[in-house]
Amino acid sequence: MKKLTAIIAAGAFAAIATPAMADHHMEGEKKAKSDKWEVVETNSRGQATMVRNGDTTIAVCMKGKTDNCINPREAGLKWGNRPLAYWPGQPASSM
Incomplete structure (x- = not known):
């Protein structure tokens, strides 16, 4: 009976958390599409x-x-820095 209650609780939690995660990812996609950055200030080497x-x-x-x-x-x-184009196969913490 305890296992059944735990499974039902986990399923309910997953159903509640999933829409929040979807909203977060959609927000990031909208931001990435509208980013038009203009350089305002540079240093002595010409870097923004x-x-x-x-x-x-x-x-x-x-x-x-x-x-x-x-x-x-x-x-x-x-x-x-450039993002990796591949997954190195294991987390850095285990290397």
Whole structure:
């Protein structure tokens, strides 16, 4: 009887959590389609340090600046870390 109750509770939780996850992913897709970033400020090397999208101005992540910033490639710049094109096969924590 306890197993049946646990299975029903898990199913109910999954049914409630699934729509929230779907909304989150849809929000990310909408954001990615509307991102048109404009360079507002550059450093002495010519790299963008601040970008703007509409009314939002945000710093570009750089060495030493990793909080409250946007990754350069996400802002449409042609520098910065690239996402992996493959899965290395195991998590870094187990290497």
